[in-house]
Amino acid sequence: MVNDDHHIKSELELLSKHISSDLAAIALIDQDNRIRWRYMYGNMNDRYRHMVMKPGFGLAGQVFRFGRTVIVDPMHVYTEKIRDQLPIMLSEQLLVAFAVPLNLDQRIIGVLLVGDRQEKSYNIEEVRHVEQISKQIMSALPTEYSHTLSNGILD
Numbered sequence: 001m002v003n004d005d006h007h008i009k010s011e012l013e014l015l016s017k018h019i020s021s022d023l024a025a026i027a028l029i030d031q032d033n034r035i036r037w038r039y040m041y042g043n044m045n046d047r048y049r050h051m052v053m054k055p056g057f058g059l060a061g062q063v064f065r066f067g068r069t070v071i072v073d074p075m076h077v078y079t080e081k082i083r084d085q086l087p088i089m090l091s092e093q094l095l096v097a098f099a100v101p102l103n104l105d106q107r108i109i110g111v112l113l114v115g116d117r118q119e120k121s122y123n124i125e126e127v128r129h130v131e132q133i134s135k136q137i138m139s140a141l142p143t144e145y146s147h148t149l150s151n152g153i154l155d
Helices: 002-018 058-066 079-083 087-091 124-140 143-150
Strands: 023-029 035-041 070-072 096-104 107-116
Touching: 002 023, 002 035, 002 124, 023 096, 035 058, 058 070, 058 087, 058 096, 058 107, 087 107, 096 124, 107 124
Parallel strands: none
Antiparallel strands: 023 035, 023 107, 070 096, 096 107
8 A cells, every 4th residue: 555655646746747737636535425635746734634525515526526627727717716715725825726537437536636836827738638647547546445436335
């Protein structure tokens, strides 16, 4: 498990550096159907460890709710209002972020988030790159976690 954690954190670091972002993180759904931030690179503090969300709430919850990538950046009219309602963005002082779903057997089991502390707009290549990396991240998740989820415990 420790080896898996190190591998995932290394993947997050590489991703963050590749697209010049300040933060890369993974939230996963647990057996109680709650979303928790499990892995993070570039974080300013450890508050994320205490954040627990229901599907549908917060940035990660919106990805679960809509089943697709969610972007919070200056190109979207409600960014400032939304940003002030997202605990991960407030805690990490992120001005922009986007999150993509992590899928296992046609089900969303987690979220891969990328964020920045300076205002910018993400280009389509950056978003597509993160969506591609999300597939590699899935294969790096601990096997016991993926096995638990694929057996329908969270249904």
